[in-house]
Amino acid sequence: MAQGVALVGSGWVSRTIWAPLLYRHGARIVSIIDPDPQASQALATLAPTARLHACMSNLALQDCNLALICSPNANHTRQALRAMEQGLNVILEKPACLSLCHAQDLIECSRQTGGRLSVTAAASHRSDVRALLDAVASNTIGKVHCIDIAWRRHNGVPRPGSWFTCADLALAGSGADLGWHLLEVALQALGYPLVDAALCNHVPADGSEGARQASWRADSGGHDHAILEVESQSYSALRTQAGAMVFLRTAWSSHQPLDETTITLYGSAGELRLHTTFGFSQNRVQTPSLILSIEGNLRHLAFESDDNLAPYSAYLSQTLDDLGKGTTDSELEFCKLRSLASAMSAMYPNLPN
Structure with a gap:
């Protein structure tokens, strides 16, 4: 199934990496969620018909089955939870979250809603x-x-x-x-x-x-x-x-x-x-x-x-293929997220949970 994508955040990573790769791998950007009114212009060539929304809402997620979240780190958990609660699968840009508590919230939401959760993993695809x-x-x-x-x-x-x-x-x-x-x-x-x-x-x-x-x-x-x-x-x-x-x-x-x-x-x-x-x-x-x-x-x-973009392309190709086939190994993703989030929790113990 082709992915209709809500692209959350339109900064350098979105414009230079994820948007071109989504296009290359056959996904369609349906919605751009960003408070910057110039966001849709930055992606006009790759997503000429995409809607622009200033914040995440039911309307912003309409007709999408995947949210790729590249927003500021502080928004990741809240936006990923909202997207999964609306029935979308989620790809979270790093750092996915900075506390083990937030990681557990994401995992429980994925289990309850059936929304697949994947954390970007370019490094391990080098x-x-x-x-x-x-x-x-x-x-x-x-x-x-x-x-x-x-x-x-x-x-x-x-x-x-x-x-x-x-x-x-x-x-x-x-x-x-x-x-x-x-x-x-x-x-x-x-x-x-x-x-x-x-x-x-x-x-x-x-x-x-x-x-x-x-x-x-x-x-x-x-x-x-x-x-x-x-x-x-x-x-x-x-x-x-x-x-x-x-x-x-x-x-x-x-x-x-x-x-x-x-x-x-x-x-x-x-x-x-x-x-x-x-x-x-x-x-x-x-x-x-x-x-x-x-x-x-x-x-x-x-x-x-490798060229610099190859690991990102390999990760996205595999992830979109797994989502399309319904073969995502959720437990492995959950294990990875817990491990990485536990490291962030230990490194930044004073951040709010």
């Missing part, structure tokens, strides 16, 4: 990450007891002065934004355990970082002197109920020359290290590598080269 996860699944490095994950940019603050950097709407900064992608991989490698404790240092912006906007986004609305109300850098040590530790480091801006992503897994029989760049930055690692180390011997593991 070819280099799939090669890493395949190596873990085949027991190449034995039992994993520690994972070190980092995504640190040189200049990459998302639209300073917008909702991304406003505490009331974003709720958190780089730890939730970049960290969600990293935790998506690390927690999957561990079988999606719950995180029960965290020691964190969320570093506030120093006042000059408004000028360090993510240039590849081509956003409007940011300005050099914007105040970042959420953390620019974050450092966390997470303890999982499975016993493994996860060390997480993120930065929207830093002193390093490249935007880099590293994932290192320490196991009983060996170690794996991925060195690459997630996302769309052009200031990236030019030769990504995945290296297996066993007893001091190093081996490069092969993986296909």
Whole structure:
């Protein structure tokens, strides 16, 4: 069944990633839900007949069977619940929610209404990450007891002065934004355990970082002197109920020359290290590598080269196909959501539930 989509939020992610991919994969944007009166103009080519609604309502969701929610983080849970209560399936952009309590609300609503719930998962659809996860699944490095994950940019603050950097709407900064992608991989490698404790240092912006906007986004609305109300850098040590530790480091801006992503897994029989760049930055690692180390011997593991959009396309293609066939593995989605939300709860314990 073709998906009639309510696209909630029309920012850079919606315009550049999700709207073109929905079109490519045969879905039709029926409704654009965004308070910005210019939202429909931004998507006029891909969704010329879409209705524009300033807020989510029964009318806004009419004739839709899927809501793709890319709105400010603070709205995610409320809007996803509303959509599922109206009988829609939901795809939630990251971070889906920042508390385990909200995750449980979403799961219970999905069970009660029958609305399928999926959390965007581009990172785990990358070819280099799939090669890493395949190596873990085949027991190449034995039992994993520690994972070190980092995504640190040189200049990459998302639209300073917008909702991304406003505490009331974003709720958190780089730890939730970049960290969600990293935790998506690390927690999957561990079988999606719950995180029960965290020691964190969320570093506030120093006042000059408004000028360090993510240039590849081509956003409007940011300005050099914007105040970042959420953390620019974050450092966390997470303890999982499975016993493994996860060390997480993120930065929207830093002193390093490249935007880099590293994932290192320490196991009983060996170690794996991925060195690459997630996302769309052009200031990236030019030769990504995945290296297996066993007893001091190093081996490069092969993986296909992806363009930046390929993981998002692979995720959406699979998700739309599963929704069309009714084959979505809800329990796996629920397990993933609980695990990721538990990490957010441990990292940001003072956010409202």
